[in-house]
Amino acid sequence: MGIVLIIVIRKRQKKRIKKAYPSNTIIHHQIGRGPYAPSITPFAVKLETYLRMAKVPYLNENDSVTNRSSKGKLTWIEYNGQEVADSEFCIQFINKTFNIDLDKNFSDEEIGAGRAIQRMVDEHLHWTVALQRWVYDPKHGIDVRKFLNIPWPMFYMVGNLVKKQSYAQGVGRHSEEEVLQVMDEDLMALSKFLGMKKFMLGEQASQTDCAVFGMLSQIHWHSFGGTGETLYKKYPNLSAYCERMKAKFWPDWNECITEGWTRTASK
Amino acid sequence: MLFSRCRSIFVKSTLISRRLGIASVENKVTDTDKRMFEMNNTGTLPVLLALAVILLTSILFVILKFCRNSKRVPAQTVPEDVVLLHHCGQGPHAPSLSPFILKLETFLRVTQTPYQIIRDYKMGPKGKVPWIEYSGTNMCDSQLCMEYLKIKLNLDLDDHLSVKEKAISTAFQRMVDEHTYWVMVHWRWDFDREKICFKQANWGSLALTVSAYLQRRAAWTQGVGRHNKEELLEIVRKDFSALSDFLGTKHFFFGDRPSCVDCSVFGQLSQFLWHLPGSEPNAMLKKEFLNLYEFCHRMKDHFWPDWNDNILLPTNS
Numbered sequence: 001m002g003i004v005l006i007i008v009i010r011k012r013q014k015k016r017i018k019k020a021y022p023s024n025t026i027i028h029h030q031i032g033r034g035p036y037a038p039s040i041t042p043f044a045v046k047l048e049t050y051l052r053m054a055k056v057p058y059l060n061e062n063d064s065v066t067n068r069s070s071k072g073k074l075t076w077i078e079y080n081g082q083e084v085a086d087s088e089f090c091i092q093f094i095n096k097t098f099n100i101d102l103d104k105n106f107s108d109e110e111i112g113a114g115r116a117i118q119r120m121v122d123e124h125l126h127w128t129v130a131l132q133r134w135v136y137d138p139k140h141g142i143d144v145r146k147f148l149n150i151p152w153p154m155f156y157m158v159g160n161l162v163k164k165q166s167y168a169q170g171v172g173r174h175s176e177e178e179v180l181q182v183m184d185e186d187l188m189a190l191s192k193f194l195g196m197k198k199f200m201l202g203e204q205a206s207q208t209d210c211a212v213f214g215m216l217s218q219i220h221w222h223s224f225g226g227t228g229e230t231l232y233k234k235y236p237n238l239s240a241y242c243e244r245m246k247a248k249f250w251p252d253w254n255e256c257i258t259e260g261w262t263r264t265a266s267k
Numbered sequence: 268m269l270f271s272r273c274r275s276i277f278v279k280s281t282l283i284s285r286r287l288g289i290a291s292v293e294n295k296v297t298d299t300d301k302r303m304f305e306m307n308n309t310g311t312l313p314v315l316l317a318l319a320v321i322l323l324t325s326i327l328f329v330i331l332k333f334c335r336n337s338k339r340v341p342a343q344t345v346p347e348d349v350v351l352l353h354h355c356g357q358g359p360h361a362p363s364l365s366p367f368i369l370k371l372e373t374f375l376r377v378t379q380t381p382y383q384i385i386r387d388y389k390m391g392p393k394g395k396v397p398w399i400e401y402s403g404t405n406m407c408d409s410q411l412c413m414e415y416l417k418i419k420l421n422l423d424l425d426d427h428l429s430v431k432e433k434a435i436s437t438a439f440q441r442m443v444d445e446h447t448y449w450v451m452v453h454w455r456w457d458f459d460r461e462k463i464c465f466k467q468a469n470w471g472s473l474a475l476t477v478s479a480y481l482q483r484r485a486a487w488t489q490g491v492g493r494h495n496k497e498e499l500l501e502i503v504r505k506d507f508s509a510l511s512d513f514l515g516t517k518h519f520f521f522g523d524r525p526s527c528v529d530c531s532v533f534g535q536l537s538q539f540l541w542h543l544p545g546s547e548p549n550a551m552l553k554k555e556f557l558n559l560y561e562f563c564h565r566m567k568d569h570f571w572p573d574w575n576d577n578i579l580l581p582t583n584s
Binding site for chain 1: 393394407437441493502510511515
């Protein structure tokens with residue numbers, strides 16, 4: 001019966017209602033606005049920050065909980081009827097379509113280092129943040145059930161899913177102390193690499209900043225005093241960096257959040 | 268099954284005939300048969316059978332987990348200052364089919380740390396391999412093992428790096444071990460249909476089938492496994508390009524002295540270079556990213572002069 005239920009749900013998800021979108025405009029499908037940052041998923045913040053940085057015309061569609069990409073991912077784009085999933089592939093697609101190169105003023109070595117930073121943040125730091133939020137620290141940090149407006153059975157389902165996914169990936173096999181240790185190492189690497197610079201690679205923002213800001217936004221604005229935030233506060237240059245990115249690329253930040261689910265975001 | 272159906276029909280007919288008062292049918296129905304008939308009719312028997320299967324499977328699972336976690340005793344007495352490296356066996360063309368085993372063993376060689384290999388095919392405390400035993404401590408995960416030994420043995424492999432270089436080193440280690448690794452896993456278990464290297468390492472067809480299923484599922488869960496081949500080629504090209512651009516013309520990633528990240532990069536690239544022959548990433552390393560190809564051979568020549576003694580199919584190259 002469970003198998004039948006899953007097949008029915010998946011078939012319904014596949015039936016997309018074709019809406020008429022403006023042409024030559026990126027349609028950014030995401031799950032909706034977050035309580036204190038534009039999204040509770042770092043990849044949506046990353047992608048939208050990139051769209052703003054690259055000054056590409058785009059529209060937000062907050063429907064990806066029920067309207068997922070073909071790869072089952074929550075952040076995806078549509079452009080003139082063509083679907084692209086995964087934030088990195090979306091960025092590459094947009095770079096190619098609109099002839100954009102945000103990294104053109106940096107050397108090969110700097111771009112190489114930037115690529116490594118993006119992979120570290122999206123493929124490793126991400127799992128430590130997810131474990132903090134859904135498994136280790138839901139009570140002492142962000143009150144997921146209250147602030148994310150999620151019913152308690154779903155909270156436990158998502159927590160179990162995160163445990164299973166992170167176990168398969170590898171980070172989830174460590175003890176809680178070890179996960180905190182590797183999270184600290186990643187944050188320290190970001191802090192030391194950033195140093196006194198304005199942005200990750202220098203005085204100008206680059207593609208790497210979108211990934212880093214997306215991930216750090218979850219700790220900076222969605223941790224509420226949890227263990228992750230305690231570690232993060234050891235690196236004040238990262239906090240200053242987040243505020244700088246927000247001021248530069250999100251002047252309408254307050255219109256893009258729900259203030260703890262007390263209102264609907266106007267943008 | 269045919270027998271039980273016949274028996275069930277016999278029991279039904281006997282009970283019906285008894286009710287109709289037909290005395291000619293011999294009464295061979297026992298109390299057990301009556302109970303079985305009643306249970307079968309109400310559906311209780313299948314439920315009990317299902318519960319019994321679940322119980323037996325759970326007991327088997329607990330026993331297997333106990334065996335895996337039971338205290339591991341070294342095969343023989345070794346000096347206290349020797350690291351015991353638990354290994355899975357040699358690869359056909361590189362010392363291991365696991366990039367993490369090669370990474371950790373290369374680290375031990377670069378730091379000239381005395382070690383002994385235990386080829387017992389046992390998983391470590393977290394279900395990972397390689398794992399080490401040192402001074403009474405079991406440690407799993409190649410990176411945690413390296414961090415532990417650096418502190419315990421006061422190893423200075425990264426001491427020549429600046430603060431910023433250490434940050435870059437962490438980023439590259441995370442990239443190759445947490446991302447490039449999954450591209451390799453998906454390539455070897457999904458796109459490489461022949462799996463020649465595994466067959467050369469004497470893997471049986473059952474082990475290959477089960478491992479392929481589990482690894483593809485893990486890659487899907489991680490995320491990389493959801494992309495098609497063209498997309499994965501693009502992903503791996505970006506990773507190789509980042510490594511190549513940063514390495515440039517240097518001997519090692521941070522100059523003329525090796526550091527920890529060189530062990531990580533070598534471990535991962537070795538699988539593309541020696542255990543995915545004829546694949547597109549293999550061709551990329553040989554044609555587009557020549558400095559990475561030369562880096563791998565440099566690491567091999569410097570730290571593995573006995574390479575041919577540590578592989579199953581030695582060659583002259």
